[in-house]
Amino acid sequence: MNYVKKLLNDDHFQAVSFWANTSSNNLVKTYIEYATMTMKEEFEKLINDQSIIKKIIPELTYREMDFHSIQTMNDNVYSFLLFTGYLKIKSKVDNDHPYTYELVIPNKEVKYIYEDIFMKWFDSYQRKRDLSFIEALIQEDVMKANRLLQDVLQQSISYYDNYENFYHGFMVGFLKANGYTVQSNRESGEGRFDIAVLPYSILDTALIIECKHSSSIKELRKDSAKASEQIIRQKYIEGLIEEGYEHVIGYGISFYKKQCIITKAE
Incomplete structure (x- = not known):
């Protein structure tokens, strides 16, 4: 009417x-x-x-x-x-x-x-956890970061296809916390990293994240390790250090539906 x-x-x-x-x-x-x-x-x-x-x-x-x-x-x-x-x-x-x-x-x-x-x-739910997730990565507390990310994934209602580009976009949105700049698909070292979380001060810790999509739960750890190895092989960390960031940590993350595994790049 x-x-x-x-x-x-x-x-x-x-x-x-x-x-x-x-x-x-x-x-x-x-x-x-x-x-x-x-x-x-x-x-x-x-x-x-x-x-x-x-x-x-x-x-x-x-x-x-x-x-x-x-x-x-x-x-x-x-x-x-x-x-x-x-x-x-x-x-x-x-x-x-x-x-x-x-x-x-x-x-x-x-x-x-x-x-x-x-x-x-869900956006409000994420905003309450994004800084805690970033801080856990900076402190190299992989278990805490994994549980925080797992919790956010579990709370999501997925009406999307489980492709790598979805998880990439999901992580870019999740990581946009106050005090950090998020860059995606930018050249660094000898390739293009998936995501960088950059602090406003080059004296603070920067993060490099490489995302993968696994075909099954049992492939999660292997794919996460491959993602972290790619960070080292492609020298993404060295690329940010050359830009002036003094401390850079890399993480590979693999996803399968609402499950994930995080591996630190060593």
């Missing part, structure tokens, strides 16, 4: 997502913030245009949506999202429970709401 009203006053008015700007979207935001790992995996399927099978509670009321109880929310969230228009029934599933359905996101407008709310939350 808002679209028709606008169109009556402007023949060239283009349709926009009116509903996407309503306050009811805070419900989805809350579900994402409180979601368990299982729920995040289910949201990931939905955003990837897949369906999920869920039992619906037809008599559910708002009072039963207890955000302080993870178990209660996990049981009720999909019923509530269905009743409020954020999901729709694709088909009924025949089993012992009379209210079991195959659920999907209803349309592109609602899919945009999920993506936009999640990306804003």
Whole structure:
């Protein structure tokens, strides 16, 4: 109706997502913030245009949506999202429970709401951890850095192809912390490094990062080691030292879906 009203006053008015700007979207935001790992995996399927099978509670009321109880929310969230228009029934599933359905996101407008709310939350989640991750690398605490990066990957909802260029872009965005400059695909030594994290002062530690995408979990350590060896072989560290940076550390990182391994270049 808002679209028709606008169109009556402007023949060239283009349709926009009116509903996407309503306050009811805070419900989805809350579900994402409180979601368990299982729920995040289910949201990931939905955003990837897949369906999920869920039992619906037809008599559910708002009072039963207890955000302080993870178990209660996990049981009720999909019923509530269905009743409020954020999901729709694709088909009924025949089993012992009379209210079991195959659920999907209803349309592109609602899919945009999920993506936009999640990306804003995830960006905030990353910003709270990027400096800690960089500091762990500077202090050569590989285990801590690996756990921090693993945590961020686990919290992500992936609706992308698992290619090396995705992880490269993911790391560039993740590493843009205050106090550092991030450079990508720049010549150094005898080749082009993937990522450099440069401090404002050349007296502070600079980082070189080489990213790889593994074909399986068991290849992670081997590929991470290869990435770190490439840093040494291509003399990326020497290239930054020639520019005036006094202390440079290199790391190879290999990714497989939401798993990663970091190896220090020795």
